[in-house]
Amino acid sequence: MSYQALYRVWRPQSFHDVVGQEHVTKTLQNALIQDKISHAYLFSGPRGTGKTSAAKILAKAVNCERAPVEEPCNECPSCRGITDGSISDVIEIDAASNNGVDEIRDIRDKVKYAPSSVKFKVYIIDEVHMLSIGAFNALLKTLEEPPQHVIFILATTEPHKIPLTILSRCQRFDFKRITARDITGRMKHIVQETGVECDEEALAVVARAAEGGMRDALSLLDQAISFSEDRVTLEDALTVTGAVSQLFLLQLAEAIGQHDVVSGLESLEELLFQGKDPVRFIEDMILFYRDMLLYKSAPNLEESLERVTPDGKFQELAKETSPEDIYQLIHLLSKTQQEMRFTNHPKIFLEVAIVKLCQQESAQVRVSQTPSDYSQLQNRITQLENEIRDLKQHGVVRVEESQQHVQKKTSRTSRKGFTAPAGKINEILKHATKQDLMVIKGRWAEMMEKMTVSQAALLKDAEPVAASNEAFVIKFKYEIHCQMAMEKMDEFAMVIGNLIGKRMQVVGAPEEQWLKIRESFLNSHSREGHEEADSAEVAGAAEEPIIAEAKKLFGAELIEVKD
Template sequence: MAYQALYRVWRPQTFFDVVGQEHVTKTLQNALLQQKISHAYLFSGPRGTGKTSAAKILAKAINCEQAPVSEPCNQCPSCLGITNGTIPDVLEFDAASNSRVEEMRDVLDKVRFAPTAVKYKVYIIDEVHMLSISAFNALLKTLEEPPKHVIFILATTEPHKIPLTIISRCQRFDFRRITADSIVGRMKLIADESGIDCDERALQMIARAAEGGMRDALSLLDQAISYSQERVTLEDALTVTGAVSQGFLNKMARAIKEKDVVSGLESLDELLFHGKDPARFIEDLILFYRDMLLYKAAPKLEESLERVMLDDDFRQMAEEVPIEEIYQLIDLLNKTQQDMRWTNHPRIFLEVAIVKLCQLEARQPVQLQSGAMEPLLAKIEQLEHELQQLKTSGVSQAAHEPAPQPQKSAHRSSRNTFQPQVGKINEVLKQATKSDLSVVKANWGEMRGGLLKSHAALLNEAEPVAASAAAIIIKFKHEMICQMAMNRNDFLEAVTASLLKLTSKHFLLLGVPEEQWLSIREEFLHNNQQSEDGTPSESAREEEPHIAEAKKLFGAEFVEIID
């Protein structure tokens, strides 16, 4: 094959060619000049950002005949041999296809032998996170006590999968995503050197579609060059990347702004007719409004825009659409995108979303006119008058009533004591069943795990002790915690909503401190053993079979039920 892909032809051969990773290349160059070379390096970062290329450049610079140098000369036999892959002392090992411990041991067995052609043996292990645990253990022993002539360079896209014992023995360098401007600059250089005529807007579209990866950008550029005729245009880039043109997005946004449902649906039908992916279109539309929001908030941060280019139509649209409406549009589009992932008919969801967007009414803050204030003021004055009358009648009535008993005043003075809703608790106990309580207890842990930390903390020493089909009694160990929980509406709503999601039942929550629960339960059991006519009550009939059998054998007076 005479032809090679652009990313192979233009693979960086010096640190200067590694785009967008100056924080890594500068550190490595200083270490080379000062001859402070580590025995192991870890290069981590997204795909296509130059990890393996930097590893090979480092291997050449270490073994260059003119060392110490900050850049390999690429002229001496060592540099040329490493570039061509003809020097066996520099080994590039693919852990993705050789993940077993046998392959790793086969490589490590040769570590102790001295290099034959260059000064240092360099082992470049790509996708090192794919190694098995046994292979990592074999590698760890060598990293602990490596020979002086061996250097390991580990490259990975998922450093969190590497054992910490391996990471702690390496110098770690994190490669970051390359900015769109840096990718465009590199592609311009390649296009000029290759004699390829490219539209700058096409390069910008390719750079943003690459999502920070230089290899992805060069692959898309290679594909666009093959698709184009004499010049790579914006339309060629849109076709190759599958993205939607800026003009179409402006047209769709205009239809949404003007509430033109017909125009919006016609544009969508035209888009899908040309083979565009509905999922890709809705993603582009979300990014379009995201860029519009960022442009309105910070117009000078053009580099932060991911999808749009600042043309006149976009600037005019951004001035006309208020920020509150952009929030609503993004929320609706995001919800539609989530729904489209779980359906076999994404087009239907997309069409419904376009109709909703065109019929969306922007939320406006409520502003009362001066005429609307007068009835409210009159109502407030009337309520104040009635309140004053109630206070006056209450004082006159209290003057004729006898003085309260000392016991009652003492009881009223303790206002900080939590008073459980005994009546409602008794009603729940009458209808409570063991199956309802089992359902609640089975989902109790998962419910707590889905709450906020501040809400879950209130349930640390609490547990459900009884439940009916419509309510739950929660026992708290401390009275103060019980009072705090029952007085917080956000806590009650969060617990109720979580249980509704897990059990499909809407429960009423009743809290009771542990001390008061014992007395309430004992009184309930005492009052409900027999009905007024002497026959067993309904709750007595529903007692558990083993309790009834024990009472039958030994007599009810000798059986004590302990919860």
């Protein structure tokens, strides 16, 4: 391929080109000048921050023909050979695909041989945390005491997965995320050298979208250049990165400040119609209000703003919005962002959040609604206190309290006894069938799961014993549980109705009363005239095949089935 991506063409070839990692490059340069090169290094940090590039630059610097130098010359045969990969003494290994013990043993066997064309043999092991435990163990001794001509450089994005025995044998350098300003500066240099016309605002959007990774930033810039025609504009960068323009954020913030729900939802609909990601949008909104809060707190620190440019419209909106309102807005947006991570419909949560933001009252309105005339409020409080004092003196309050006490006592005593509705139960038994009871029993466990903890506790020792097409009976082991559950029977009926698709009447009865009602019903209805009622009794007893066989042997009149 004749064309190469920007991040490959502009890969750093010297420590000076490594952006945002001065704490690492300065230390390595001093070690090169003083000839204090360690035998093992560990470069850790987020992706795209220069770990592998720094490792190759270090390999060139130690093998440069002009060494000791703080920067490789990139002109001698050694530097050029390492750059183009023609020198076999600098070995770059991907531990993600070579993570076994055999690969590490191969390194251990070959490490004893002297380099063929340069001074040091350098092993660069990328994503070293992917090595297996056996591979780490095979590397331990070699890493601790390698030959004088060998240098190991380990690179990883997850240093916490590396055994401590490996970490203790290496000099560790932690690469940090690159700031948006440093990324923008590097991209400015690249577009100037390549002759591409690009708006500074577009570079800022790309830098923020990269989230601290230079490789990600150059990939997005490469994509934006391909997307644009003659010049990379702000709209091109917003389209490629999926970010939202500041003008749109200002429009939505104005709708929120004016409590205009219609304008807020119309703006959101336009945003989603353009294909913007709701999760990315709500993050932009949080950063927008964060920048507004920082601007109100410290207007001179414009460099700390990440999402906005403090133009006239933004400054005017910031003056109209109080810090208390910003706190509330950020809190609601952050809560919505967390909820959107665990749903398949983030658009709904975003729309609800916009409606809430537009409808909530501002801090100024809440303050204005409080009584301004403090003396008038104090007089009213004094008047009410006097009225209460007079009522107490005349004994009215005591009489009311005694009445309430009597009512509470009466309600407690009336709760001691409970009588099952025999008429309703007999009516259910007349039309009860085994099929209806099986339907209720089949959904019983599922209904228990949908109940609250307190509701399920009441039904723990209960079970359905008879059912018709429109109602069913629940038998309770304890009378008090039956009485408490009957107060919530409408809730139980609603749950079971949602499960089976129709509304059912629920009747409860303690076990002793149920047995008496059932026995009375069976005695008052003959088996010939009321086969359905008898089948309901059999259904309530959950007739088994062994019961049917017993009836054949001894006769149904001699068989009594008990639960």
